[in-house]
Amino acid sequence: MRIGLLTEGGYPYVSGDAGLWCDRLVRGLDQHEFDVYALSRDERQEDAGWVPLPPQVSRVRTAPLWTAEEDGVGYGRRTRRRFTEYYGDLAAALCATAATGPADPPGDAENASAMEADRFANALYGLAELARDEGGLVGALRSETAVRALERACRAPGAQRPAREARVPDLLTVAAHLERALRPLSLDWYDDAGLGAVDLCHAASGGPAALPGLLARHFFDVPLLVTEYGVRLRTHYLTAPRTTPAIRALLAAFHGRLAAETYRRAAVITPGNGHARRWQERCGADRAKLRTVYPGMDAAPFAEVGEAPESAADPDTLLWVGRVEPTKDLVSLLHAFAEIRKAQPGTRLRIIGAPDGPEGTAYLAHCQALAAQLFPDEADGPHAVGHNPVSFDEIGGPELPTAADAYASGALVVLSSVIEGFPVGLVEAMFSGRATVSTDVGAVVEVIGGTGLVVPPRNPRALAEACVSLLRDPERRARLGAAARARALELFTVEQNVSAFHGLYLEILSRTPIRRVLLDATGEPVPFAAPAEAHVPGRWTGPTSPLVPRSRPDWAVDPPVRATAPTSATEAVR
Known part of the structure; x- marks a missing residue:
């Protein structure tokens, strides 16, 4: 099968976090094919280069999370109206109070929280669709329109008290943080030749790394597996700079909403230990989706x-x-x-x-x-x-x-x-x-x-x-x-880690309906973009045309040829 491995500040960069774990995973699962989608953290990390990649890594696409050039997109009146609506709803979900009043019935707080979670999700995917239609939203996210929409949400009735007290510098800081966090929405990874071509997305962490996986699930129904050896929301709380209460409240609300949406949409979540698992459950992760997988280390x-x-x-x-x-x-x-x-x-x-x-x-x-x-x-x-x-x-x-x-x-x-x-x-x-x-x-x-x-x-x-x-x-x-x-x-050990993820890949794919209309010569659907059998030496591995069955078995075929679209981000096809 073809795995889309999503990283942020990690593999395949030499100086990346968790790079060693990802490298061991990819090398240990050489029967599968990997497309790596990596977000870099800074220019120094990009200049340091990549680690040597094994043959099963067929493509690497990278994009900087630390900078984004103006896209030069001109937004029409309808586009600006859609952006204002979606961004305003996202900001309103961040400003909403966590609970209803003390006189309300106990179920009202849960209902209100669920409504705000849906509002956040709808706004997030609405912005993603708008970015896909317009070729990016970098300029819109940096615009005065975004700041004014955030200000209206903070001043609206029912907003939490720290949000109501936000001053203009606070609004500018929060808007800048949201622009950086939402940069993955403007990437050109979300097409049939990109994340739409993988069988499964595996996010090596939560937060920005999982955001492309959420969009792949939204646009193409690609199942998402999220691994967190350190819960990103906990990391935000521990490392958040000392700022005003308004900034802390709004940013905490954003990261909390994004974590909850990631856990809700993921097919399986793999915490690295019980401590991370408890954090995930507290943030809304369904216990039935959780599988503890300890980090694999070389003994x-x-x-x-x-x-x-x-x-x-x-x-x-x-x-x-x-x-x-x-x-x-x-x-x-x-x-x-x-x-x-x-x-x-x-x-x-x-x-x-x-x-x-x-x-x-x-x-x-x-x-x-x-x-x-x-x-x-x-x-x-x-x-x-x-x-x-x-x-x-x-x-x-x-x-x-x-x-x-x-x-x-x-x-x-x-x-x-x-x-x-x-x-x-x-x-x-x-x-x-x-x-x-x-x-x-x-x-x-x-x-x-x-x-x-x-x-x-x-x-x-x-x-x-x-x-x-x-x-x-x-x-x-x-x-x-x-x-x-x-x-x-x-x-x-590395062996137990690799074995656990191999089993999870098969479990997720066994419960995922076939979503691409790819047929072999007999009219039967091809189950995977890159079946494992394609990597096994044997009589069926000779050259053949895409989607043409071999003499045996008739379901072991080459992966379909994919065109590589030009991209503003770095891309390498092996």
């Missing part, structure tokens, strides 16, 4: 470390491995380690990781200064490995060339985060057969599953007590490490 680099006896590691060394940033709460870890040193004087702590951006660099310097302050009489500085009990290292140097070498350098791994999605570093420690002490955040408890100790976040004393208990009990530490490795190999 091979950690095989040698994981199979080595636990006694081969330094029993007095604690390890922390990850990106250095404030959410990792290394400050609490350092204070906890001061308590650990009182109970176990010979213990060392290795903090292994690079800072994440300017904020991470400043945080690293703060942690180094704190380490020198907490242990002033034991070293000349925080980098004096072997003297100061705390050392700061990075993977890739002569001492720790790989991640496996990092985990091999100690017997106990600590995670001290206050915010965490799916803890990748924790799974790497489990592959390495290491016992772990972690804070109870994100999906940590679900990943550990009883094979490590878990303590409350921001509690240095509890963290210290848990570490000391394992440092003093090497047999228990070895048992936990072996159990952790067995659990990780069962649940978190």
Whole structure:
């Protein structure tokens, strides 16, 4: 079958988020054909180029989400009227209050919410149809008409209080954000040679990546599969800039409405863990559509470390491995380690990781200064490995060339985060057969599953007590490490991830009616745009004309030839 893989700031870019996961998925499903539709985040990401693509990627179409040139489209009176109507309805759905008054019956709030959800969806698809008819809406979304429509919605009776208090700068900021978020509506991906030619759309995240999938479903009834290893709506709440209440309320309403519509239209939703699943259910996802699929990670680099006896590691060394940033709460870890040193004087702590951006660099310097302050009489500085009990290292140097070498350098791994999605570093420690002490955040408890100790976040004393208990009990530490490795190999490998998605693709397509009139020579419908059998070596794979059956089997045919329409976005056909 042909899969339309939708990404935003990810695959196939070298510097993309979740690019490694998508690459492993595509390479693992070489019996299928992939068309990649990628939205880039910035110019630097585009300049860095793509990762090497396997043969099953037949096409890559890209478009910048970070910029959009004026389309130069001239809008007639009827077009402007349609745009004002649709954009006004979308803005009204964002400004509407979340619930009815206290005197209303309980069912009225749910009915009102459903009505606003339908209003938002109708406005979204109306704008998409208008963009398709007119060749884009970039100019309209940036126009004074859009700002005035947003202002009318905010001043209308029944609008929520923060919206009513929006000032002109607030309206301009929100309108600019909506223009950026709605840029995928103006792409030329929505035709029979584009997303209309795929059998299934797989969005690698929610938000902008899922928007083309929604439009493919709207225009062509292409089923949509949405994967979220980190819920985009949660990410918006955590990373939203400090702005006025009006901006926060309107943007939160937009992202919430878009997430709800994505969950409503998706055939299947695959959260990466139970924590993400609970967020999705809270945002309106139907529980019957949810299938938890854990991220697939390569266990091979950690095989040698994981199979080595636990006694081969330094029993007095604690390890922390990850990106250095404030959410990792290394400050609490350092204070906890001061308590650990009182109970176990010979213990060392290795903090292994690079800072994440300017904020991470400043945080690293703060942690180094704190380490020198907490242990002033034991070293000349925080980098004096072997003297100061705390050392700061990075993977890739002569001492720790790989991640496996990092985990091999100690017997106990600590995670001290206050915010965490799916803890990748924790799974790497489990592959390495290491016992772990972690804070109870994100999906940590679900990943550990009883094979490590878990303590409350921001509690240095509890963290210290848990570490000391394992440092003093090497047999228990070895048992936990072996159990952790067995659990990780069962649940978190690339193989289980690829197998799960292969099954979901088949499940979705088995429940999807045939929507294209493509017939073989006997008059039977062709089930897939690119049947898996077309990639299997055999007598039926010789050259033949499109839609002409081979001698056997009669349903294994070449995919139809598709013309490639010129596009303003970048396109590569393999």
